[in-house]
Amino acid sequence: MSDITDEIALYLERRERALCQVRHLLATIIGFDGDEADIDPDTGLFANGLGFDSLDAVEILIGLESDLGVKLPGDDFRQLGVRNVNGVVDAVMRVRGELP
Amino acid sequence: VSIETEVRALRSSAGFSRTSHVAVVCVEGVHALDFLQAASTQSPYVREGRVRPTLLLRDDGSVLADAFVVRAGDRFVVFAEGPEEDELVLWFESLRNRVTTRQVEIRGMKADWVAFGVDGPYAFEVVASLVGPSVLGMPYLTLLPRAEIICLRAGKTGEFGYLLLVPRRAAEDVEAKLLDRGAAFDLARVSLAALDVCALESWHFSMRILRPTALASPLTPIELQLQSRVVHKRNVDGAPMGFVGAEALQARRAEGAQVRVTCFTAEGPVAAGQSIALGGLTVGEVLAACASPTLGQTVGAALIDRRFAHPHLSLSAVVPSGTLPVRTRTASLVDNLSLYLQPHTDTYANRRTGADAP
Numbered sequence: 001m002s003d004i005t006d007e008i009a010l011y012l013e014r015r016e017r018a019l020c021q022v023r024h025l026l027a028t029i030i031g032f033d034g035d036e037a038d039i040d041p042d043t044g045l046f047a048n049g050l051g052f053d054s055l056d057a058v059e060i061l062i063g064l065e066s067d068l069g070v071k072l073p074g075d076d077f078r079q080l081g082v083r084n085v086n087g088v089v090d091a092v093m094r095v096r097g098e099l100p
Numbered sequence: 101v102s103i104e105t106e107v108r109a110l111r112s113s114a115g116f117s118r119t120s121h122v123a124v125v126c127v128e129g130v131h132a133l134d135f136l137q138a139a140s141t142q143s144p145y146v147r148e149g150r151v152r153p154t155l156l157l158r159d160d161g162s163v164l165a166d167a168f169v170v171r172a173g174d175r176f177v178v179f180a181e182g183p184e185e186d187e188l189v190l191w192f193e194s195l196r197n198r199v200t201t202r203q204v205e206i207r208g209m210k211a212d213w214v215a216f217g218v219d220g221p222y223a224f225e226v227v228a229s230l231v232g233p234s235v236l237g238m239p240y241l242t243l244l245p246r247a248e249i250i251c252l253r254a255g256k257t258g259e260f261g262y263l264l265l266v267p268r269r270a271a272e273d274v275e276a277k278l279l280d281r282g283a284a285f286d287l288a289r290v291s292l293a294a295l296d297v298c299a300l301e302s303w304h305f306s307m308r309i310l311r312p313t314a315l316a317s318p319l320t321p322i323e324l325q326l327q328s329r330v331v332h333k334r335n336v337d338g339a340p341m342g343f344v345g346a347e348a349l350q351a352r353r354a355e356g357a358q359v360r361v362t363c364f365t366a367e368g369p370v371a372a373g374q375s376i377a378l379g380g381l382t383v384g385e386v387l388a389a390c391a392s393p394t395l396g397q398t399v400g401a402a403l404i405d406r407r408f409a410h411p412h413l414s415l416s417a418v419v420p421s422g423t424l425p426v427r428t429r430t431a432s433l434v435d436n437l438s439l440y441l442q443p444h445t446d447t448y449a450n451r452r453t454g455a456d457a458p
Contacts, residue, residue: 004378008413015410034332038353040325041410042303042363042431047240048153049328078439086411086430100412 007100014098015089022088025063029056041086045077049084060088070095104393106294110257111394111437113448114220115290116278119263123165123185124209125192128175131202136169136176137341138199139192141321141330144169144176151241151254155321155329156180156191157345161352162318163326164191166307168254168263170243177209179252179263182307185210195344214271216278219261219295221437222285222448227251227262229281230274235262236443249274257295258302259438285448297390300399303363303431309388311372315359315403320349322357323403360409361387365433366398366417366426375418376402376426383408386417394434404428 004012023036030050032039043049045057052060057077064070070092074080082091093099109115127136136144142154148171156165165182180188185208192206218226228235231251234244244251248270255261266274279287292308299306305326316323321330330349334341362384364376369391376384389400408415411430416423440458452458 004381008378011412012407012410019410035353038327040327040360042325042361043328081435083432084430090411090430 011098011100014093014096018089018092018096018098019085021068022085022092025060025067026050026052026085026088029059029063039085041089042084044084045082045088064088064092068092101288103291103294103297106288106290107297107393109286109288110220110259110290110294110298111434112221113286113288114218114223114226114282115288115294116226116275116282117217117219117290117292117295118275119215119217121181121292122215122263123178123180123183123188124213124215124265125178125180125185125188126175126207126209127178127192127204129202129204131204132174132176134202135196135199135204136178137334138343139195140167140169141343141345142169143331143334144171146171148172149243149245151243151252153241153254153329155326156182156188157321157343157349158318159345159348160318161320161345161348163307163310163321163324166305168241168252170252172243172245172250177250177265179215179254209265212268213265214268216264216266216271216275217255217261217295218264218278218282218287219255219257219259219290219298220287221259221441222451223255223260223262224443225448226278226282226285226287227264228443229284230278231264256302256304256306257298258304258432258434258436259298260441260443297392297399300388300390300401301392301394301432301434302436303433306388309401311387313373313385313387313403315385316357319403320345320352320357322349322352323359324361358406359384359403360406361401362404362409363411363429363431363433364400364402364415364426365392365395365429366400366424368398368419368424370398370400370417370419370424370426376404377416377418377423378408378413382418383415392433399433400426402426402428 140154152169165180167180238253250265252263370389384404387401392399413428
């Protein structure tokens with residue numbers, strides 16, 4: 001693991017932490033009763049992914065702010081480029097200044 | 101016509117394809133629902149008019165088919181990519197002998213029906229010109245049965261996409277009409293290769309990316325990030341219901357998957373099978389890659405060690421000439437035009453171009 005710089009190791013640690021938080025939030029909103037780790041990072045939020053609708057999207061925004069203390073710079077997921085779980089994680093890390 | 105031209109049509113107007121790679125199998129009989137419960141990773145219990153995306157797994161948990169199941173009256177129709185239709189019918193028949201002796205009829209449909217695909221941001225207009233304006237109101241993953249044509253909205257390019265099932269005797273006429281009416285929307289014939297490029301750009305799963313790899317044998321929905329299509333907890337008549345491959349999948353979950361498919365881009369050609377490294381450490385292998393006309397880069401899917409299977413990492417592909425920088429990315433890579441179009445109000449004729457384009 002000597003090829004892994006401290007910077008990369010820190011990013012990966014923060015990424016895993018944010019992913020875990022986002023999975024938990026999304027699982028709570030949809031009432032997911034399985035293992036949250038089964039929510040794949042590239043799973044889409046809508047349609048044939050997690051099946052969220054536009055009202056759920058509002059809940060995600062509210063949950064990010066209330067549970068994670070993250071206020072996204074906008075409320076339109078399309079404009080924010082958020083389409084899947086990883087997109088939400090990116091948005092959270094961007095606000096936190098944790099994206100490389 | 102080059103693949104670049106085909107992809108451009110799929111991203112800006114519409115593309116027509118003969119979807120001969122899609123197996124179409126009818127499953128009917130009083131126990132058809134129970135049978136499909138045992139066959140697929142998602143419950144096929146859907147309301148009429150809905151389309152259920154699912155997977156068919158082999159006993160070892162590997163993916164046999166990427167499928168849509170639709171209910172039409174008393175029967176189910178399975179649209180599957182992966183196996184040939186005859187192969188899929190045999191697989192279903194073999195399963196019927198294993199899991200139930202009850203009455204289920206299985207029959208391939210392509211002797212009597214032909215499947216066409218229409219994909220692209222203005223595919224809705226092309227299909228509406230043939231099937232009628234009801235198409236404009238179809239949500240994703242729904243079915244519109246007509247007397248002569250069964251129409252599914254279920255594309256895999258990131259743009260609007262429709263699968264049309266047409267009686268074989270009418271197929272030539274329907275194809276000619278589609279191409280004739282589609283001319284007003286710059287409808288282009290597109291190949292499976294072009295559809296696969298779009299699938300990779302928009303990060304839709306395609307059976308064509310699968311290949312044997314020593315990193316995970318077999319490749320299951322866990323490594324492929326397809327777990328949203330797997331429902332483990334299912335009950336039929338109050339009893340837990342399993343499906344083919346469920347035990348293998350549970351075993352893989354218990355032991356922990358070591359790799360995860362991850363989206364990447366590169367500034368040069370990368371090929372399937374090439375190693376992915378972080379510094380001097382090998383962390384993965386390319387599953388599939390292609391030149392993306394939309395992005396002007398190589399886009400690909402790689403199996404990456406789960407510790408590093410995250411976006412925004414600078415890695416390298418080990419290519420014959422040395423190493424090539426690659427970067428893991430958050431999918432999807434394309435800001436699809438379809439996301440900005442409303443079928444009821446937008447038309448190809450009044451499309452915005454240049455600086456006004458969405």
